[in-house]
Each structure stands twice: as C-alpha cells, then as structure tokens.
Amino acid sequence: MYIFIVNPSAGNGRARRVFSKLAKSSLYKEIDSTYYYTEYNGHAELLAKQIKENLYKQVTAIIVIGGDGTLHEVINGLENDEIPVSFIPGGSGNDFARGIGMKHKPLDILRDIVTGKKEKSYWLGNYKLDNNAGRIFVNNMGFGFDAEIAKTANESSYKILFNKLHLGTVSYIIALIQVLFKFKPREIKMEINKQKLTIPECWMITISNHPYYGGGMKIIPDAKIQPTRFPVLIIHGISKWKVLALFMTVFTGKHINFKEVKLYEASEVKIFSNEEMYYQVDGQTDTFESVVIRKSSKAIKMMGIEYNKNAGA
Numbered sequence: 001m002y003i004f005i006v007n008p009s010a011g012n013g014r015a016r017r018v019f020s021k022l023a024k025s026s027l028y029k030e031i032d033s034t035y036y037y038t039e040y041n042g043h044a045e046l047l048a049k050q051i052k053e054n055l056y057k058q059v060t061a062i063i064v065i066g067g068d069g070t071l072h073e074v075i076n077g078l079e080n081d082e083i084p085v086s087f088i089p090g091g092s093g094n095d096f097a098r099g100i101g102m103k104h105k106p107l108d109i110l111r112d113i114v115t116g117k118k119e120k121s122y123w124l125g126n127y128k129l130d131n132n133a134g135r136i137f138v139n140n141m142g143f144g145f146d147a148e149i150a151k152t153a154n155e156s157s158y159k160i161l162f163n164k165l166h167l168g169t170v171s172y173i174i175a176l177i178q179v180l181f182k183f184k185p186r187e188i189k190m191e192i193n194k195q196k197l198t199i200p201e202c203w204m205i206t207i208s209n210h211p212y213y214g215g216g217m218k219i220i221p222d223a224k225i226q227p228t229r230f231p232v233l234i235i236h237g238i239s240k241w242k243v244l245a246l247f248m249t250v251f252t253g254k255h256i257n258f259k260e261v262k263l264y265e266a267s268e269v270k271i272f273s274n275e276e277m278y279y280q281v282d283g284q285t286d287t288f289e290s291v292v293i294r295k296s297s298k299a300i301k302m303m304g305i306e307y308n309k310n311a312g313a
C-alpha cells in the first residue's frame with residue numbers, strides 16, 4: 001500500500017492542488033493507497049511514526065506531497081527506517097527537489113514510483129543540539145546570519161504575499177537587509193573532523209547534503225549527494241557591505257570566490273557558541289548553544305527520484 005502524506009498548507013495550497021489533481025488520475029485509482037492531510041506543525045512526523053509502528057508490513061512507500069519542512073518531519077518520524085520514501089514537490093521553496101535535480105511532473109513521478117523505476121539512495125545528516133535527542137536533516141543546517149534571515153522571513157507578513165506571487169526569494173532578500181543592519185558577528189569555536197578551530201568574527205556556517213537552500217540559492221555549488229562527507233561553508237571577517245555583495249552572487253554560486261568564504265569537507269562537525277545563536281534546519285529555525293553534526297552513512301531508499309548529472313550520487 002502507498003501512503004500519501006499531504007501538507008495542504010505547503011506552497012500556499014500548492015501541495016493540496018497537486019494531490020487533488022493526482023487523485024483524479026486513472027493511475028491513482030488503480031493503486032492500493034491511502035492518504036493523510038497534515039493538520040498542524042509536527043503532524044507529519046507523528047503520522048510517519050504511527051505508520052512505522054502500526055502499518056510497517058503493509059507499506060510499499062510513503063509519498064510526501066509538500067515542501068521541505070514536511071519532508072523533514074516525515075524523515076524524522078521514520079528515523080532512518082527501511083520504509084521507502086518518495087517526494088512530490090508542493091512547497092514554496094522546494095530546495096530538496098532542486099538539489100537532486102527533480103524536474104518531472106507529479107503524475108510522471110507517481111508513475112516512476114509505482115513502476116519501481118528510479119530508485120535512489122540518499123544520505124541524510126544527523127544532528128544533536130545542546131542536550132536534546134538526535135535528529136535528522138534532509139537538506140542542510142545553517143548557523144548564524146543565514147538562520148536569522150530565515151527566521152525573519154518565516155515570521156514576516158510579506159512572505160505569504162511573495163510566495164503567492166511565486167517570488168519567495170524576494171522575502172529572503174528583504175529579510176537579509178533587515179538582519180544585515182543588526183547582526184553582530186562573533187567568535188565561534190568548532191571542530192571539523194576533530195580538528196579544533198576558532199573562527200573570529202563568524203557570520204555563518206552552513207552544512208549541506210546538496211547545493212541549494214533558501215528557495216534556490218546555490219549556497220554550496222559543488223555539494224554532492226554522497227555517503228561519507230558533507231561540505232562545510234564558513235563566512236567570517238567580512239564587512240556588512242561585502243556581505244551584501246556576496247549574497248548578490250549566491251544564486252550563481254560565485255560567492256565561494258570571496259576570500260572570506262572558506263570551504264571544508266567533513267563527516268563530523270561540532271560548533272560551540274558561548275551564547276544563544278540561531279540555527280536553521282531544512283528551513284525551520286530555533287536557537288542553540290552547541291551542536292554535533294554527522295553525515296549518516298546509512299542510505300534511505302527514495303523512489304521515483306532522478307538525480308541530475310551534477311548531483312554526484
């Protein structure tokens with residue numbers, strides 16, 4: 001049985017529309033399936049947990065229709081389980097779909113899922129914040145400036161408007177300017193593969209399983225989908241005006257040529273901040289003081305997924 005988990009609010013209703021259209025197709029009517037609409041923040045995670053506990057043997061795959069936040073919740077509910085997952089984009093940012101180069105239409109994706117075509121491995125990241133239980137990220141984590149931008153954009157009234165106009169990145173740019181004037185870089189202590197580093201005047205640290213975040217910014221252009229390492233991007237010791245110039249080039253990936261941008265590769269990263277700092281994980285934000293992040297070498301099985309040639313898997 002295929003189980004659809006649909007976030008009707010994702011993409012300002014786009015996910016609901018995608019599912020309604022799919023549900024009318026003859027292919028959908030032929031398959032053994034059931035569906036759940038999520039009703040609140042965290043519901044997709046709970047549903048995935050319940051499906052794993054109660055319906056494990058009957059599930060062929062869970063098909064997520066929503067945005068990156070919904071996929072994040074489902075993956076965390078399943079906790080690296082054997083149940084295959086698939087994703088039909090219906091969010092506003094859709095960085096996961098962009099990151100793996102997913103371009104085909106919802107009905108084509110469903111056809112690929114049910115015919116067992118295009119099954120791929122995908123490697124997640126694990127993270128443990130402060131003394132909380134370990135969790136999983138699908139796309140990326142960001143600490144500092146970019147996380148504050150994501151928080152400001154998520155809480156803004158203009159985000160809904162620009163998302164409706166399919167101009168989601170405009171809200172990010174407005175939030176960037178708002179945060180730029182108040183943000184204070186700080187010294188960060190971290191460990192990259194056990195090597196201790198002190199980063200003076202640190203603006204942000206980003207760790208990613210594929211190149212994209214923030215609804216289409218190519219933050220780590222060469223990030224590959226692979227099992228052992230993830231790239232770590234650090235921006236520090238830069239003036240406010242240069243940060244603005246840097247972010248203007250982030251859509252093309254040219255920002256990595258700035259001398260204030262450092263790139264590392266790691267399988268384990270630890271970050272210590274001596275005061276509360278913002279982080280974002282798959283677009284959702286909160287604060288932390290310390291974090292341990294590890295690449296998950298155990299792959300999850302993703303169905304109906306096609307990687308583009310640059311994805312490197």
Ligand SMILES: Nc1ncnc2c1ncn2[C@@H]1O[C@H](COP(=O)(O)OP(=O)(O)OP(=O)(O)O)[C@@H](O)[C@H]1O
Nearest residue numbers: 010011038039041042067068069070091092093094
């Ligand atoms: N019925 C609901 N009403 C309101 N919010 C919901 C509902 N169901 C789930 N949510 C929450 O909606 C949030 C946003 O979902 P999601 O990230 O999938 O969509 P998006 O923000 O449009 O897309 P993207 O993350 O790709 O930009 C999630 O945090 C999720 O918990």
